[in-house]
Amino acid sequence: MSWITSDVPREFSAEDLLIRCLRRSDAKQMVDAITESLPELRQWMPWARYEPQSVFQREAFIQGWDEDWCAKRDFPFGIFREGQLVGCIGLHLRHGEGQLEIGYWVRSSCVGQGIATRSSRAVTNVAFSLSEIQEVLIAHDIANIRSESIPMKLGFSVVKEYDTEVNADSATGRNKLWSMKRKAWSCS
Secondary structure (H helix, E strand, O other): OOOOOOOOOOEEEEOOEEEEEOOHHHHHHHHHHHHHHHHHHHHHOHHHHHOOOOHHHHHHHHHHHHHHHHOOOEEEEEEEEOOEEEEEEEEEOOOOOOEEEEEEEEOHHHOOOOHHHHHHHHHHHHHHHOOOOOEEEEEEEOOOHHHHHHHHHHOOEEEEEEEOOOOOOOOOOEEEEEEEEHHHHHHO
16 A cells, blocks of 8 residues: 555646556557657657557556556656647655655657656646655666756756666666755745
8 A cells, every 4th residue: 555645636637638547548659659659769768669569568557557547656647738648757766755756757859849848847746736646756877868957947957966777778777867856946
């Protein structure tokens, strides 16, 4: 059982984006977006080494994510613009009580359009709407400059750098962890 007792919204907007929990009916779009983006995803995302998956496999993943959501263990979202899946973002329980980590990726054909920034801002707002959340974190490989720009733009602060497993093609084995505290976010 999770330490989160609040209900995480399953759907919300960020300007022109709809951010919502994924459904089995999204499996085909997800397969297409991941397949299109594999060269970029494999650089930084450990899970991309197991891609592409079939629609059937993706449906099973989505079902598992829904079970995690219901058990309040993990909160993955799809990012949609005009009905098209343009990326994914999630709130993950990878740290201690009161902390959620944001993870994100954007479809290659949609990179550079501010999707990760707008989505991360909206997800941070959602995280801090939960009474038990005191800190939101973002981690990335130190060489992933594109990912680094998101917490910088949102005013997160670097907490530390730490060693990690080299588990993606461009990973260095050194991550940077960024933090936003509830009080600082409410002032920004």
